[in-house]
Amino acid sequence: MYNKGLFSDWVPKPVQLLMMVLLLIVVMPLGGVYTGNISFMVGGTGVMQEYFxxxxxATTIGMGACMPVVMRMKMRFKVRDKVVILLVLLGILSYINSTTSVPLVIVITSLVIGFLKMMITIELFLPLMVMLGGRGIFYGVFYTFVLILNQVSAxxxxxxxxxxxxxxxxxxxSVLCFAMALLCWVFMHDKYFALKVPLHYIDWLSILLFVSTFMFSAYVLSFGKQQDWLNSKNIINASITAFVSFALLAIRQMTLKRPYISFNIFTKSNVLNGLFMLFCLGMFLGTTSLQNIFSVGVLGYDQLTNAKLNVMMAPGIFLAGVVAVFWFKKERPLKMFIFSGFAAMTAYAVIMYFSMVLEFNYENWYLPMFLKGFGMGSLFISVWYYTLDKLELDEMLAAIGLVLVWRTFLAVGFFSALFSWFQYQFQIVSLGDLAVYMDGMTITPQTVTANLKTIQLNAMLAANKKIFGFISMxxxxxxxxxxTHHFGKRTEYLRVIRLLNGKSVIARRRERERKKLEEDIKGAAGPAL
Known part of the structure; x- marks a missing residue:
């Protein structure tokens, strides 16, 4: 009557694995927009870049909004029916994005795409988790595959x-979604995952408030520079609306028997420290805007050449995945693995600081992009593992949406907007500094006009260098x-316990920890992107 797998019994195991890989390849990179072709969308639609x-x-916000209810959705519908319908809907939404030139339509479809694709990806996590073994090993393999896939698809x-x-x-x-829907209809079983649960326990008002909070926040971070931040009524109104929506969301959770999200885990030390490290990771990932200014604006790369720079991160990401698998197999402490990730990111920032010159060669990108790839891969795996470690299943599912949005949207979006603002301000300062050496009595207007481009490029380089210097520090x-962080080991009590109660207590304690770490569903929900 129930089947916790995805495919019918007659489907060979290699075909099942191939189908899961194909689903990941199609679904994981899916989004309302793709960062690499935003400039083409701006040129093709005549719409401001901020909308895209x-x-x-919005895609990330939709995924975060779905996470607290994803397990209830998983157990409510039959596997084949749900996956096929979701793939068809994703294909339709992608086709809508290909035909519309209305920016708000693209924003709404992106939000819905994120919400729907999260329901499909959660179906793949559990069987892959069981297949690969421990949660840490699964993170190492899964994140490596997905991060490389995202760079290649971009x-x-x-x-x-x-x-x-x-x-x-x-x-x-869209065509790939429809093709996968047809294959899933043939190979997947039509049984329930477990006992069917009702949907009327889902608080849709909380979902609406969650979406409202972060969509208005995203509006502020996207349009802040274009509308001059607090000098714009739209930015002020959006900020107030986001704050009020979050306050109403928090108040409503106190009145619900089954709250949509839980704030209890934010009192735990590993969660708070993990969120701080994810915030620091967002600082390094936010340098993408500075890198694009340097590569496209200063060095004059076209969009295709600029996209190749991100593919250069693939070897570093792959190495981080290999190190993670061996690290978790040996059950080594996370401290030095996390340290190596931040060290690689800091080294990337230092190299970019010394690379802000007009003569920068294309081959010089290999080392900094390798370091950035290794840092991103290792920190995505290790910090996410540490943040969600030793949490109860109900607590984690109720709060993972907030953590997901914090990691992928708020941290990166905040620093991208901050760096963009500082880059503009520092560029003005640099132009003023360069103007000190220009005298109308000795330099003719024709000479200034001829050198205007060089002056502008040097101002951009000086601004970027200053920001990379602050990031390095x-x-x-x-x-x-x-x-200096303890990573959960402030005091070692095992020796005292062994003296007082004997080794059996240690064995029971280790058995309880092992069972907690091997919760399949918990491990399956954890790596949600």
Whole structure:
């Protein structure tokens, strides 16, 4: 009557694995917009870039909104019916994005795409978790695969946009969704995962308040620079609406028997420290905007060449995954693995600080992008593992949506907006500093006009260098924090317990910890992107 797998019994195991890999390849990179072809969407639709940045954030917000209810959705519907319908809906939404030029439609479809694709990906986590073994090993393999997949898909999104137009990649994604829906209808079973549960316990008002909170926050971070932050009534009104929505969301959770999200886990030490480290990771990932200014604005790379830079991170991500698998197999402490990730990110910032020159060669990108890839891969795996470690299943599922949005949207979006604002301010200061050496009595207007481009480029380089310098100093501070943090081992009591009660207590304690770490569903929900 029930089947905790995905496929019918007659389907061979290799075919099942192939189907899961194909589903990951199709579903995981899916989004309302693709960062690589945003410039093509701006040129093709004539809409401001900020709308597509907002839509990109909306996909993450939709995934976070789905996480607290994803297990109830999983047990309410039959596996085949749910996956097939979701793939068809995702294909339709991708096709809508390929035909519309209305920016708000793209923002809304991006939000819905994030919500729907989370229901499919959760179906893949559990069987892959069982197949690979421990949660840490699963994180190492899964994150490595997904992060490399995202870089490659972003590159091909740009290549298709260059060869044809940006609509063609959405059409391609739509066709792949429909093809996978047909394959899933053939190979998947039509049974329930477990005892069917009702949907009327889901508090849809809380979901609406959650979406409202972060969508208005995303509007502020996306349009802040364009509308001059607090000098704009729209930014002020959006900020107030986001704050009020979050306050109403928090108050409503206190009145519900089954709250949509839980704030209890934010009192735990590992969660708070994990959130801080995810925030620091967002600081390094936010340098992508500075990197694009340098590569496209200063060095003059086209979009396809710029997309190749992100593919250069793939070897570093792969190495981080290999190290993670061996690290968790040996059950080593996380401290030095996390330290190595932040050290790689800091080294990337230091190299970029010394690389802000007009003569920067393309081959010089290999080392910094390798370090950035290793840092991103190792920190995604280790910090996420540490943040969700030793949490009860109900607590984790009720709060993982907030943690997901914090990691992927708030931290990265905040620092991207901050760096963008500082870059503009520092650029103005640099132009003023360069103007000191220009005298109208000795330099003719014709000479100034001829050198105007060089002056502007040097101002951009000076602004970028100053920001990378601050990031490097902050990176050394983060390294000091990591090396001095206890990571849950403030005092070692095992020797005292052994003296008082004997080794049997130690054995029982280890057995309880082992069972807690091997909760399949918990481990399956943890790596949600």
């Amino acid at each position: 940045v907002w839509a990109n954030y 590159y091909y999104a740009v290549e298709v946009s260059v060869q044809y137009n940006f609509q063609q990649f959405f059409v391609l994604a 902050a990176g050394f501070g983060v390294l000091l924090y990591v090396i």
